[in-house]
Amino acid sequence: MPPIEDNIRRVQDKIAERLDRLGRAADSVTLIAVTKTHPVEAVEAALRAGIAHIGENKVQEALRKIPLLRVPYEGFHFIGHLQSNKINNLLTLKPLLIQSIDSLYIARELNNSLGRKNLTQDILVQVNTTAETTKSGVSFENAAEMVWQIAALPCLRIRGLMTIGLMSIDPERTRPYFSQLRELGEKIEKQGIPGVKMEYLSMGMSDDYLVALEEGSNMLRLGSALFGAREYGGRQ
Numbered sequence: 546m547p548p549i550e551d552n553i554r555r556v557q558d559k560i561a562e563r564l565d566r567l568g569r570a571a572d573s574v575t576l577i578a579v580t581k582t583h584p585v586e587a588v589e590a591a592l593r594a595g596i597a598h599i600g601e602n603k604v605q606e607a608l609r610k611i612p613l614l615r616v617p618y619e620g621f622h623f624i625g626h627l628q629s630n631k632i633n634n635l636l637t638l639k640p641l642l643i644q645s646i647d648s649l650y651i652a653r654e655l656n657n658s659l660g661r662k663n664l665t666q667d668i669l670v671q672v673n674t675t676a677e678t679t680k681s682g683v684s685f686e687n688a689a690e691m692v693w694q695i696a697a698l699p700c701l702r703i704r705g706l707m708t709i710g711l712m713s714i715d716p717e718r719t720r721p722y723f724s725q726l727r728e729l730g731e732k733i734e735k736q737g738i739p740g741v742k743m744e745y746l747s748m749g750m751s752d753d754y755l756v757a758l759e760e761g762s763n764m765l766r767l768g769s770a771l772f773g774a775r776e777y778g779g780r781q
Contacts, residue, residue: 549587550594552771553578557595560765563758574758575745577622579768581606585613587772592616598641600624600766604631611638624707624766626681629654636662644669644707644747644766647681652695659700666700669707669747672729674722680709685725689733696738703738705745705764706730716753723748723760 547555561571577600580588588599593616601607602625611621620641627635627645632655635643646652646668659666670692673682683691688706695701708726710719726748734743749757751770758765 547773549590549772552773553591553594553596556767556770559755560758563755567759569758573763575764577624577764577766578771579624579750579766580610580772581768583768583772585610589614589616591771592618596771598622600644602626602645604628604635607638608634622766627651627655632658636664636666640666642667642669642704642745645671645681646695646701647671647673647683649691649694652691652698652701656698656700664700665702667702667704668695669705669745670695670703671707671709672726674708674725675711675719677711682708685729688729689736692733692741693736693738696741703741705743705747706733707745707747707764710748710750710753710757714752716756719753720756720760723753723757723762727761 560574564571564574575598577598578591578596579600581602597619599618600622621638623635623640623643624645626647629651636658643666670688671682672685672688673680674685692703695703706726706729708722710722713719727746730743730746745764746762747764747766749762749765751767754765754767
């Protein structure tokens with residue numbers, strides 16, 4: 546298996562080449578290394594190789610690993626389904642961005658917890674563009690309405706949308722869903738909702754990130770493309 550540093554360099558080169566072809570600036574995309582199941586040593590190797598943003602999708606795993614990191618990073622992103630009983634624990638890690646707000650209930654619970662601490666939090670609204678029952682996220686049809694409702698919560702700042710593409714070996718099959726999310730973001734932006742910015746479009750994972758770039762993504766969440774196969778049951 547190639548070293549993590551080689552994987553990161555290869556992915557960065559592919560991103561740069563695709564952005565150049567699209568006429569987009571090289572620094573217009575945030576690459577998030579999804580560190581799920583990978584040990585602290587692997588995360589630190591990625592940070593030393595130039596990764597600046599890391600993402601976890603389980604609060605308990607993040608609590609075990611992030612405090613042990615000795616290499617600095619710019620931002621921790623929470624990208625998994627958030628349970629209400631894990632909110633306070635998550636906030637102790639000071640996430641730069643919570644990307645996975647998938648219901649008004651969770652938004653309200655998070656807002657209440659932040660209010661008690663006199664904090665605010667940047668978030669993305671997760672949209673289930675593929676309508677798969679195995680995925681979290683507000684439905685495509687109800688997303689704009691939920692953005693309006695969350696916008697009224699004083700401790701939350703909506704900064705964009707997130708989605709998970711169709712799980713398929715053919716990345717082209719997920720292109721329409723990425724296109725739909727981009728169009729939804731543009732529609733919401735035009736509504737001028739107070740306090741809401743469609744600054745980030747988080748879509749694209751290890752199997753479909755180049756297609757996501759072509760459809761306007763500016764935030765990629767990559768795991769296996771950087772770290773190789775996940776180490777289930779491995780050291781934390």
